[in-house]
Amino acid sequence: xxxxxxxxxxxxxxxxxxxxxxxxxxxxxxxxxxxxxxxxxxxxxxxxxxxxxxxxxxxxxxxxxxxxxxxxxxxxxxxxxxxxxxxxxxxxxxxxxxxxxxxx
Numbered sequence: 001x002x003x004x005x006x007x008x009x010x011x012x013x014x015x016x017x018x019x020x021x022x023x024x025x026x027x028x029x030x031x032x033x034x035x036x037x038x039x040x041x042x043x044x045x046x047x048x049x050x051x052x053x054x055x056x057x058x059x060x061x062x063x064x065x066x067x068x069x070x071x072x073x074x075x076x077x078x079x080x081x082x083x084x085x086x087x088x089x090x091x092x093x094x095x096x097x098x099x100x101x102x103x104x
Contacts, residue, residue, distance in 0.1 A: 003039035005031055006099050008092040013099065014076065015062065016040045017084040021047060021054035026061045031103055040083065041103070055079065062086060066098045 006015045016039065018032060023044035032042050047057035055075055063070040068090055078084035088095050 002031075003033060003037060005039040005041040005103075006096060008096055009087070010092075012072070012087060012089045012092050013095045015086050015088060015099070017058065017062075017078075017086060018042050019054065019058055019082055019084055020044045021049040021057075026057060028061070028065060028102070049080075052079075055084075058084065059086070062088065065102055066095060068095070 005017070006013045018040040020043070023046055026045045027043070029042040029044060032040050034040060043058060043061060045054050045057035045061060047053040059073045059075065060070055063073045066088060068088060072089045074087045074089070076085040076087050
């Protein structure tokens, strides 16, 4: 079975990301299976990794993609790293269904 980049939590879902800043456009590229068996959602954002600009772009892209307000998306880990963990607050099963549809 293929690992998923998200998991349900009591307050919504957590999502593992691999972010490439300073790209030409903001886009979700799909799921990447890591060597350790985990999965991450690959994202590219046009913002540079300076003073939180790329992180803000990531939060906005995730919020828009799953249809939640930006305030519902929080960075849990990886503030200065490419690998990040974000929380999306809301109805966990509904968010998981939106993510599954987004990932195809």
